[in-house]
Amino acid sequence: MKNRPPGEDVDNIVQLSQAEMASADWSDLLGRLAVKPDKSIYARLFNHFAPRVKAYIVRLGVAISAAEEVTQEVMLSVWRKAHMYHPDKAAASTWIFTLARNQSIDWMRKQKYPQYSLDEWSETACESGQGEQEVLSDRVAQAISQLPEKQAQVIYMSYFEGRSHGDIASRLDIPLGSVKSRIRLATEKLKQIWGGDEYEH
Amino acid sequence: MNINHHLDDATLISYSAGALSQGMALVVASHLSICPQCRERAEHSDAVGGALLESLEPETVADDMLASVLTQLDELPTKQESVPVTPIVMDPEIPAPLREYIHCPLDQLEWKRIVPGVAYYDMPWEGHGVSRLLRIAPGKAMLAHTHNGNELTMVLRGSFSDEVGRFCRGDVADLDDQIEHQPLVDSKVDCICLIATDAPLRFTTLFGKLVQPITGF
Numbered sequence: 001m002k003n004r005p006p007g008e009d010v011d012n013i014v015q016l017s018q019a020e021m022a023s024a025d026w027s028d029l030l031g032r033l034a035v036k037p038d039k040s041i042y043a044r045l046f047n048h049f050a051p052r053v054k055a056y057i058v059r060l061g062v063a064i065s066a067a068e069e070v071t072q073e074v075m076l077s078v079w080r081k082a083h084m085y086h087p088d089k090a091a092a093s094t095w096i097f098t099l100a101r102n103q104s105i106d107w108m109r110k111q112k113y114p115q116y117s118l119d120e121w122s123e124t125a126c127e128s129g130q131g132e133q134e135v136l137s138d139r140v141a142q143a144i145s146q147l148p149e150k151q152a153q154v155i156y157m158s159y160f161e162g163r164s165h166g167d168i169a170s171r172l173d174i175p176l177g178s179v180k181s182r183i184r185l186a187t188e189k190l191k192q193i194w195g196g197d198e199y200e201h
Numbered sequence: 202m203n204i205n206h207h208l209d210d211a212t213l214i215s216y217s218a219g220a221l222s223q224g225m226a227l228v229v230a231s232h233l234s235i236c237p238q239c240r241e242r243a244e245h246s247d248a249v250g251g252a253l254l255e256s257l258e259p260e261t262v263a264d265d266m267l268a269s270v271l272t273q274l275d276e277l278p279t280k281q282e283s284v285p286v287t288p289i290v291m292d293p294e295i296p297a298p299l300r301e302y303i304h305c306p307l308d309q310l311e312w313k314r315i316v317p318g319v320a321y322y323d324m325p326w327e328g329h330g331v332s333r334l335l336r337i338a339p340g341k342a343m344l345a346h347t348h349n350g351n352e353l354t355m356v357l358r359g360s361f362s363d364e365v366g367r368f369c370r371g372d373v374a375d376l377d378d379q380i381e382h383q384p385l386v387d388s389k390v391d392c393i394c395l396i397a398t399d400a401p402l403r404f405t406t407l408f409g410k411l412v413q414p415i416t417g418f
């Protein structure tokens with residue numbers, strides 16, 4: 001993350017055209033919103049993310065008739081929960097994705113998707129030391145686009161259609177084990193981005 | 202706490218994608234709440250979701266949505282999240298995500314007996330698979346079974362062993378239809394597990410087949 005001196009923010013930001021914004025910049029913006037409520041910053045985030053949130057939740061299965069309402073709810077929660085966002089923990093797109101996922105599921109199932117938070121069980125909780133998450137997110141996108149077709153397919157069916165392993169298996173007419181091994185293979189490739197054989201399952 | 206058995210990558214992706222049943226997601230969230238290793242992996246799975254969100258062709262949203270949202274912002278409280286859901290009991294034996302549904306110590310639940318030494322407590326929702334707490338007495342075995350789909354088990358108290366290994370408090374057994382197993386409780390106390398399947402279990406013994414209609418598995 002670039003450290004700009006305080007005060008130099010809004011004027012400089014609005015000069016950037018949206019197309020030039022990399023994901024790190026969106027994370028930077030959301031990080032500013034986390035520190036201080038600011039409608040002009042919020043409006044920029046809204047213009048970028050609201051149309052994508054809507055595209056996502058419609059794919060996931062929220063009815064078209066409700067998509068505007070759910071999108072609005074998600075974007076309102078971006079404002080309401082902004083203070084909980086940490087730019088060094090997740091990219092803005094990742095954080096907004098989880099809000100959109102949770103609220104779509106809550107809406108579709110009329111039930112809260114079980115979420116985790118820190119628990120007293122984990123006395124040894126190591127705060128993830130990765131300070132460059134938002135920079136990495138561009139590489140995640142690149143890595144996904146380079147996945148072999150069969151692996152990309154199961155990833156898309158999971159994230160964009162919310163299909164379970166069993167559901168994907170019957171759709172593709174392949175065994176459950178094949179669905180899982182395709183997902184595992186895709187994960188292995190993506191793991192290289194995190195420099196990650198530090199954890200072997 | 203020393204956790205030896207973790208979630209499968211495929212399960213974490215499915216959780217992050219919002220593709221798990223309520224019961225499976227509850228087991229995953231419960232394990233994540235106590236396992237820093239899996240939590241880091243879950244964050245990576247969420248980053249996949251973030252990248253995919255960013256990659257989507259934007260949909261048109263109503264012209265007046267931003268204006269409407271902006272007028273609502275002033276009415277919203279920011280700093281404090283409405284009212285944080287304060288759990289009624291802070292029983293450390295119960296992982297935080299489970300506290301939403303279990304409001305008393307595990308011993309005070311209304312356990313339903315299946316056979317002597319084996320009891321269950323169902324989660325309050327309907328679904329294709331099973332979502333329940335299982336309580337099994339020392340020395341007892343669960344019925345040998347395979348699965349048509351995935352099965353997730355998290356140990357909350359005691360321990361059991363099966364063909365895969367030994368599972369203690371916090372461990373999660375993440376199994377699919379490749380495995381036939383018969384977990385045996387090897388702790389001195391009852392073993393209590395949170396369990397979920399995304400399809401009915403398939404018992405492999407005659408006795409199991411006979412009790413299947415009764416147990417509702």
Ligand SMILES: [Zn+2]
Nearest residue numbers: 207208236239
């Ligand atoms: Zn784990």
